[in-house]
Amino acid sequence: MVTPEVLTAKGVWEGLVEKNPWLKTSKLVAKPDQMIGGRGNAGLLAVNKDFDQVKQWILDRMCKDSTVAGITGQLTHFLIEPFVAHKQEEEYYICMQSHRYKDEIFFYHEGGVDVGDVDAKASKLAVPTGGDITAHMVKSELLDKVPADKQEHLSQWIKTLWAVYKDLHFAYLEINPIACLPDGKIVPLDLVAKVDETASFLCAQKWGELDWPSPFGRAAYPEEALIRDLDGKTGASLKLTVLNERGRVWTMVAG
Structure with a gap:
């Protein structure tokens, strides 16, 4: 860094x-x-x-x-x-994301910067919340367009990635691309991840020193940083977003 x-x-x-x-x-x-x-x-x-x-x-x-x-x-x-040298046809796209009652795994056999609309093109595997997957499920539902000699190894890798996704309470994990090299190595080349901040009291030790950066183009206010720190130390949910630093009205959402 x-x-x-x-x-x-x-x-x-x-x-x-x-x-x-x-x-x-x-x-x-x-x-x-x-x-x-x-x-x-x-x-x-x-x-x-x-x-x-x-x-x-x-x-x-x-x-x-x-x-x-x-x-x-x-x-x-x-x-x-x-830098990992590889060919375009060795690039794949994978995304895991969580919803209210299910998680989904998206896979597309043509990854890279020009992957396009993966929601429309990708193969999808829906997993009920709390459910699990097998390598056979991955292979049959997601990897039909992957060369046969790569399917077994790649399906095991995705199964392991899924276990990590659940264990560390990710809410979203996108790797584009992953490179499947001729020697059998699978290398993530670019990654976007979101973890569930409310799971901090469960996963803090596994996460280690994890920063909570503000979105690009918006620096965090000191007050927001303070509340975020308190949020990480309790099982309660404490959130603060400053919409207007000179505003005089506080909007409170309770539930």
Whole structure:
């Protein structure tokens, strides 16, 4: 993770390399990590670069305004990852999301930045809330358009991913793409995840140090951050959203 600290403090880049020697020996990918969707199509993705190129790419954008899907905000947090060489036909899309009475798994055999309307195109597997899945269910319901030699391994991987999704109380998990490589490795290349904040008292130890960032283009008010901290320490639900910092009317929703 690269933060605005690189603009003001000395030795930050050197410290990153010391902790992660692969930064100097591998081709890299860089992208902002601020709940921004469609980064590839928005020009916010540096691919197959060396460390010096990635460093300059980040510095050119750090703390600068950027507009994505009509929303303008500052780019302040970037990820650097190893570049994974693969072919387009090895890219797949998967999404898991929770609803009131069921969870759903979406899978599409042509993943990537141009995946399009997956709601219309993807294969879907509905799971009643509290239910479970098997590798056979995954294979028969989701993987009919995946090459036969990849179906068994991929179905087991999705089954395991589903177990993690439930155990950590995710509400939404989208990986686009996952790359299924010839050597059998399955590599998530880009991921969007939402966890159920009300499960913090159950999962805090498993989650570890988990930040609750504000949406891109909207910085959190100190009062919101305070209430969010209190919310994480109790089984009750405590929420505060400041709609107008100069407003004089408080809207309270009770239920």
